[in-house]
Amino acid sequence: MIEDYDIRMRNFRMVPTGNFEITRNGKKVEIRKGRDIYATAKGEFLPKEWKDAALAEIERCGEMDILHAIEHHVRENCVWLHKESEIEEYAIECHCCRAYLHWPEWQENAGIAPAQKPEEPAPLYEDGGTIIWM
16 A cells, blocks of 8 residues: 555664774774665665655556656646756655645646546444544
């Protein structure tokens, strides 16, 4: 499922490189490098790995046309994103968390097919005939 690649948390960790250096006091210290790590329901990924895995899942589910429409929307409306790679990553993130379903422009102009619209919850009736939504 595409929702399994929704980014729940972005972590920054210092990871050891395996190399050492001698400080000015003569102490041997391990060299570390900072890494971004995305935590999802499928596990933890580096940004490039997450992007590749999420794209593969979107393609496997046959929703590339939706992704292209989201990229067009992001390119038009998200002016803080300048590079094409930033636009693509943000579009994939919006696709994975299904944020586009809540955009008014998307619902009016993009035309979500009836099979792709989120389903309304089924009403449950109590004794008095009132409807309770669950």
